[in-house]
Each structure stands twice: as structure tokens, then as C-alpha cells.
Amino acid sequence: LPSRILNAAWGLSLLGYGVLAVWLLAHPASIPTDDAFFFVKGVEHFSVLEFRPHFPGYPGFIALGKLGVFLGGEAQQAVFFLSALSVLSLPPLAAWAAKSNGASQLGALLIFAVTLTQPFLPLVGLSMMSDGTGIAFLLAAFAFWGLGRNGWGGVMAGMALACRPSFLVPVVLAVGAVWFLQKDRQGKLMIGFLGTLGVFFGVVVTLEGVSYFLEGVRFVEGHFMTWGNTALAEDIQRGGWLDSFTREPIAFGCFVALSIISVWSGVRRLEYTPLALAAIGSLLWTLLAQNPENLRHVLLPAVLLSLLMVIQVTKKEAFSLATLILVQASILIPVVLTPVKTSPMEEVIDVLQNYPAGLVISNRGVAYLRSSLNQHRISDAFYKQSTIHLADEFVDGSVWRLIASPGSPKHSSIKAQSFGGRVPGEMSLWLLAQ
Amino acid sequence: VRFLLAIIFAMSLAGQAHAYSYAAAGKEVLIDAREAIFKAVNAGDFAAAQDAAHSISIEIGYLDQKYAPGLKGTVQTALGSKDAKAIAAALREVFSAEIKRRLEAGAKSLNDYQAAKVLVVKSKRFFDAMAAEVPGPTREAIDVGLRKALEAIGNPGVFGVGKKPADPVAYKAAVTDVLKALAQ
Numbered sequence: 001l002p003s004r005i006l007n008a009a010w011g012l013s014l015l016g017y018g019v020l021a022v023w024l025l026a027h028p029a030s031i032p033t034d035d036a037f038f039f040v041k042g043v044e045h046f047s048v049l050e051f052r053p054h055f056p057g058y059p060g061f062i063a064l065g066k067l068g069v070f071l072g073g074e075a076q077q078a079v080f081f082l083s084a085l086s087v088l089s090l091p092p093l094a095a096w097a098a099k100s101n102g103a104s105q106l107g108a109l110l111i112f113a114v115t116l117t118q119p120f121l122p123l124v125g126l127s128m129m130s131d132g133t134g135i136a137f138l139l140a141a142f143a144f145w146g147l148g149r150n151g152w153g154g155v156m157a158g159m160a161l162a163c164r165p166s167f168l169v170p171v172v173l174a175v176g177a178v179w180f181l182q183k184d185r186q187g188k189l190m191i192g193f194l195g196t197l198g199v200f201f202g203v204v205v206t207l208e209g210v211s212y213f214l215e216g217v218r219f220v221e222g223h224f225m226t227w228g229n230t231a232l233a234e235d236i237q238r239g240g241w242l243d244s245f246t247r248e249p250i251a252f253g254c255f256v257a258l259s260i261i262s263v264w265s266g267v268r269r270l271e272y273t274p275l276a277l278a279a280i281g282s283l284l285w286t287l288l289a290q291n292p293e294n295l296r297h298v299l300l301p302a303v304l305l306s307l308l309m310v311i312q313v314t315k316k317e318a319f320s321l322a323t324l325i326l327v328q329a330s331i332l333i334p335v336v337l338t339p340v341k342t343s344p345m346e347e348v349i350d351v352l353q354n355y356p357a358g359l360v361i362s363n364r365g366v367a368y369l370r371s372s373l374n375q376h377r378i379s380d381a382f383y384k385q386s387t388i389h390l391a392d393e394f395v396d397g398s399v400w401r402l403i404a405s406p407g408s409p410k411h412s413s414i415k416a417q418s419f420g421g422r423v424p425g426e427m428s429l430w431l432l433a434q
Numbered sequence: 435v436r437f438l439l440a441i442i443f444a445m446s447l448a449g450q451a452h453a454y455s456y457a458a459a460g461k462e463v464l465i466d467a468r469e470a471i472f473k474a475v476n477a478g479d480f481a482a483a484q485d486a487a488h489s490i491s492i493e494i495g496y497l498d499q500k501y502a503p504g505l506k507g508t509v510q511t512a513l514g515s516k517d518a519k520a521i522a523a524a525l526r527e528v529f530s531a532e533i534k535r536r537l538e539a540g541a542k543s544l545n546d547y548q549a550a551k552v553l554v555v556k557s558k559r560f561f562d563a564m565a566a567e568v569p570g571p572t573r574e575a576i577d578v579g580l581r582k583a584l585e586a587i588g589n590p591g592v593f594g595v596g597k598k599p600a601d602p603v604a605y606k607a608a609v610t611d612v613l614k615a616l617a618q
Contacts, residue, residue: 049555050584206592209548357570370565374574379566383465385472389522390566392476 001106013091013113016329020116021088023336024125029080032343032426036079036128037368039065043075048208048215051367055219057208059200060137060162061130079128086132087125091116093139094303098310100146101275107310110321114258114306117328119251122335122423124296126343131296134164135303138171142275142307145178150185153178154192162200166290167300170282177274241292248295251424254328255298259283261320262305275311279304295425335423344419344429348402349373351417351431358398361387364429369402401432463490464532465563468525480516487513494528501538502531522567529564530616533557537583537609544600550587554580572615579612 031037035053042053043065053062061082068078095112103111115121124132141156154175161171175193179186205212245252263280283301290297309317341347345365349372352360362369363381370378379387381401391399404427419429467490474482487494487509498505505527512524540553558580565573586605591597 049551050558203592211548211552214552359566367562370573370577373570375570377566377568377570377573380563383469383563383566385469385476387566388476389472389518393519393522 006105006109009109009113013109013116016113017088017091017116019336020122020332023340024084024088024122025081027080027084027126027340027422028342029077029128030342030346031076031128031365031368032126032345033129034365034367037365037371039079039128039130040075043069043078046207048204049211055212055215056165057201057204057212058130058163058165059204060159061133061164063200064133064163076128083128083130083132084125086136087121089136090121090132090139090303093136093143094307097139097143097146098307100143101307101311102146103311104313106318107313110313110318110325111306111310113325114310114321114328115303117325117332118299118302119248119254119328119331120295120299120302120423120425122332123425124299126423126426127296129296130163131299134160134167135300137163138167138174138278138300139303139307141171141174142278145274148185150178150182151188151192154189154194155196158193158196158200161197167282169285170278170300170304173281174274174278177277181273241287244292244295248424250327251331252295252298254324254331255302258302258305258324261317261324262309265309265314265317275304275308279308293427331424338422341422344421344426347419348429348431352376352400355400356398358400359391359394360400360402361391362402364402364404397433399434401434403430403432404428405430462560462563464493464528465560468529471521471525475518475521480513483521484513490528493532497528497531497535501534502527505531526564526567529560529567530613533560533616534613536560537612540583540587541602541605541609544587544602544605547587547590547600550600551584554583554587558584568616568618572618575615576612579608579615582608583612 031040038051038053039058039061041051042058042062045052046057046059046062048055048057064082065075065078068082069075073081091112094115095108098111099108137156137160141153141160144150144153144156157171157175160167175189179189182189208215245256263283279301282304286297286301306321309321313321342350345368349369352369352373355376357375357377359377359379360369360373361379361381366378366380369376377390379390381387415433417431417433419431421428467486470486470489471483474480474486494506494509498507508527509524512520515521536553536557540550540557543549543553558577561576561580565576568576583605586601586608588600589596589598
């Protein structure tokens with residue numbers, strides 16, 4: 001590609017990057033979910049048993065959040081900026097990882113642009129969660145491994161897991177592959193990786209004791225077995241990845257297209273085994289073991305698969321990636337042109353604060369609602385039968401149901417107020433008065 | 435490759451969805467029984483409610499003996515009255531007694547930080563499962579009391595750094611506040 005065009009494309013990408021950065025950081029630090037609320041509580045005071053935050057504790061993320069507080073922020077701001085800045089670090093880190101693994105100038109540009117325009121990047125940035133931070137450290141690990149610095153790569157991979165333990169499968173696959181392929185520098189890799197994990201989780205186990213492991217058993221079992229489709233299900237549209245596709249057809253379609261072309265091209269290049277294993281591993285893990293309702297989960301496989309592609313990009317692949325970038329950009333441009341606002345959950349709380357004491361039935365943000373709305377009773381819709389009985393005791397007009405739904409709820413006769421998501425993939429909330 | 439992709443997508447479409455209601459306390463017989471009792475009551479089937487209550491008769495008997503004298507009778511009377519409100523009130527008493535049991539066990543374990551912490555946290559989780567049963571301000575008072583109880587059990591710190599001894603007087607005061615608010 002002529003350098004004039006390359007420079008112009010870089011200029012355009014950097015302009016887009018600047019716009020996204022300003023837009024993301026202009027948002028108020030408002031809590032969107034209970035998970036985010038638990039992170040804020042964890043930065044204030046760490047205790048896994050008390051869901052500050054929930055298992056496995058995310059000690060790397062909490063430590064960075066505490067650093068933010070130490071630098072003068074409040075816990076809520078610290079978590080927000082950590083999450084937003086992590087996401088903003090992804091395009092340059094991905095370009096660095098590509099370059100250090102031998103990508104061309106064009107490859108670096110493509111990965112920068114394809115990461116920047118990821119449709120769910122703003123979702124992760126505003127989520128106040130650790131996904132972006134975990135991905136950032138994993139990209140740094142690949143960058144260091146590409147430079148042959150296995151020790152630092154190990155430290156970064158350890159940090160990725162300390163921030164985002166659910167990345168276990170791709171991280172362990174990558175570390176294992178580096179260990180297996182580079183027999184001369186295994187020691188440094190393992191010291192860096194296990195040492196970092198040892199420090200963070202060692203502190204957690206020292207603080208929490210045996211109960212940490214008991215909570216782990218309960219939590220993992222709960223994640224897979226118990227927290228299924230919860231109560232009052234007739235109003236709640238829940239499902240697998242197919243429903244995610246119907247919720248965000250173009251954005252999710254981009255992910256499917258990227259998966260297909262990158263798996264296709266990646267299979268031909270098995271010499272990049274650590275990255276290939278991590279990318280395919282994260283794709284499988286996300287599709288099979290993550291909650292399809294949370295579209296932020298697709299960001300990790302999307303970034304890793306793109307990285308896999310750009311390292312030895314062919315003309316055909318570059319063309320398909322460029323097309324993908326244009327489609328993705330067309331999704332995000334209208335998003336960054338909308339005014340910033342607080343999260344749907346925060347809006348719901350603002351509305352409910354104006355009503356006298358009543359009953360709020362919800363299976364979203366129950367802990368955050370309870371801590372924010374002192375006058376109301378908040379019933380966890382998980383306990384379906386007790387909730388139904390409780391609702392009978394209230395007079396009409398003082399019972400609200402809070403549900404998340406991509407479209408309008410089925411009972412159109414009920415007075416419903418909607419609170420739209422801010423970015424692609426953020427669930428809209430509906431407050432139904434009855 | 436096509437075959438692989440087809441398998442991936444076919445499997446992922448069959449995947450189940452999870453809602454994140456961590457308050458689901460797990461295998462707690464009292465919580466499960468409460469759901470079963472209300473299911474029967476909501477359907478107007480009071481015989482089934484009696485059967486469901488029978489599944490926790492050992493637990494109720496124990497709480498009656500040690501922590502809440504008369505509890506057994508209250509539950510039986512409520513179920514016999516076939517009055518949903520009375521049954522709900524009796525179940526609230528059962529839950530309160532269970533919280534009392536855990537917090538008083540915590541008082542006896544104040545020399546063992548981990549054990550005391552687990553007992554207080556478990557009582558908080560148990561309270562979360564019944565928090566909708568009490569008015570908002572009462573919920574807040576109980577949450578504050580439980581937080582004070584947690585603070586009162588002290589902290590061993592990390593290798594002694596940040597160590598704080600347990601404060602039995604503060605613990606007792608916090609538990610009294612919680613039980614008083616629960617009895618309202």
C-alpha cells in the first residue's frame with residue numbers, strides 16, 4: 001500500500017480514536033449492574049465472602065482500582081476510569097502486539113482500526129468491569145512474547161488472570177504453548193506467570209482463609225447450575241447466542257463474520273500456536289460457557305482473532321478486514337454522536353426515588369437497588385413464589401417490576417416506562433407499574 | 435474447518451442462559467421450603483402448604499427449643515388458620531430465629547476470625563433472601579447492624595499488617611440492634 005494512503009488511514013483512525021476517547025471519558029461514572037456495584041464496594045473494602053467483589057475476587061483489578069483511589073479518586077470514579085481507560089488502551093496495545101509478532105505496517109493499522117471499531121468496545125468501556133483490563137494485559141503479554149521477553153510476558157499473562165480470572169482457558173492455553181515451544185526460556189516465563197498469580201491470589205487466600213474455597217465451590221456451581229432463567233419469566237426474554245444475534249444483528253454479525261474469516265485464515269498458520277490456541281480457546285469458551293446475555297464477552301475472542309489474522313495478512317484478508325472496519329465504524333459513528341447519559345439502572349433509580357414507599361420486583365441490580373432506594377422494598381424475583389405473595393399485600397400503583405428486555409414487554413396493557421441502553425449491547429430496562 | 439465452525443455454532447445455540455442473581459443462597463432448606471409453602475399458599479392449597487412446612491419441622495423444632503420459644507406453635511397455628519398473611523408472618527419469625535442462631539454462634543466464635551466471619555456473612559445472605567419482607571428503613575437498619583457486627587469481629591490482617599482485635603461488646607450491641615429491627 002502506498003505510504004500516502006497508509007498515512008491518511010492512520011490519520012483517520014487516530015481521529016476516530018480521539019473522538020471515542022473524549023466521548024467515553026465524558027460519561028458520568030454511573031453504575032450499570034450489580035457486578036459493577038460489587039467492584040466499587042470491593043475497591044472500598046475487599047472481601048470476597050461479602051461480594052466485594054464476588055468470587056474469585058479479581059484481585060488485580062481491585063488493586064488497580066485502589067491505586068486510583070490512592071491517586072485521589074472515589075471508588076466509583078476509580079472503577080469507571082479504570083474500565084474506560086483499559087478499553088482505550090486496547091487499539092494501541094493490539095497494534096504493538098501485532099508489530100512485535102512480525103506484522104507489517106498495514107497489519108498494525110488494520111488491527112488498530114478493527115479493535116477501535118469493535119461494536120461492543122464502548123459497552124465494555126462503560127461496564128465498570130474488568131474485561132477491558134484483562135484483555136489489555138493479555139495483549140501486552142503477546143507483545144512481550146513476540147519480542148522474546150518471556151518473563152515479562154508471563155507477568156502480563158498473570159496480571160490478565162488476576163484482573164479477569166474467567167480468561168483462564170485462553171491464558172493457560174497461551175502460556176502453555178509458549179512454554180512448550182520455547183524450551184530455552186521456560187524458567188522466566190513460569191516465574192513471571194506463577195509469581196504474579198501467587199502474589200495476588202496469595203493475598204486473597206490469606207485474607208479470606210478456607211472459606212474462600214468453599215465460596216468458590218458454591219459460586220462455580222451456582223454459575224453453571226442455579227442462576228438459570230429466573231422468575232416471572234413470561235416477561236423476560238432470555239436465551240442463547242441466537243437471541244444475542246437478534247438483539248444486535250449487525251454488531252453481532254460483525255463478530256460472526258470476523259470469527260469465520262479469521263478461523264479460516266488462522267488454521268493455515270499453525271506456527272503462531274500460542275495466539276491461535278488462545279484465540280480459538282477464547283472463542284469456544286465464550287460461546288459455550290459465558291452468559292450470552294452479556295455481549296461484552298465477545299470482545300476478547302474478537303480482538304484475539306483479529307490479531308491472529310493481521311500478523312501475516314494476505315491481500316484478500318486485508319480487503320475483508322477493511323470492509324468489516326467500515327461496517328463496524330458505521331455502527332459506532334452514530335453512537336459517539338449521541339449525548340452522554342447515565343446508565344439505565346441509574347435512571348431507574350432516579351425515577352423510583354420520586355415515589356413513596358412501594359415494592360420493586362427485580363432480578364437486575366437487586367443489591368444496588370437496595371443500597372440506593374431506602375424507602376422501597378426490593379424483592380429479588382429469583383424467589384418467585386414469595387415475591388408473588390408479597391405483591392398481593394400491596395395496593396395497586398405501589399408495585400413496580402423492573403425487567404431487562406430488548407423490545408417492549410409482552411404485557412402492553414401495563415403502564416411501562418423504558419430506559420434505553422447507552423451503547424450497542426447494553427440491555428434496555430423497563431419499569432412496569434401495576 | 436467448515437465442519438468445526440458448524441459444530442461450534444450448533445453447540446453455542448443450545449447453550450443455556452444465566453441470570454446473575456447471586457443472592458440465590460444455594461442449598462438452604464428454609465429458603466427452599468418458604469418457596470414451596472408460598473407456592474401452595476398462592477394456589478390456595480393449604481394442605482400442600484402443611485406438607486411443605488413438614489419438610490422443615492426438624493429445623494423449626496430446633497429453633498423453637500434454643501432460640502425462639504413458641505415458634506413451633508406459631509407456625510402450626512398460622513398454617514391451621516389458612517390465612518396467607520399469618521403464614522407469612524410466621525415464616526418471618528422462622529427466618530429471624532435462623533439469623534439469631536447464626537449471629538449468636540458468631541458471638542461464641544469471636545476468637546476464630548474466619549469462623550465468625552462466615553457466620554455473620556451467612557446471616558447477611560440469609561437476611562438478603564428475606565429483605566423484601568421488611569420495610570426499606572428497617573432493611574437499612576439491619577444492614578447497618580450486620581456491617582457493625584462484621585467490623586466487631588476484628589481482622590487478622592495480612593501477615594499481621596492491619597490487624598484488629600475482636601470487640602465482643604460492640605458485637606453484642608450490633609447483634610441486639612439487628613434482632614430488635616427484625617422483631618419490628
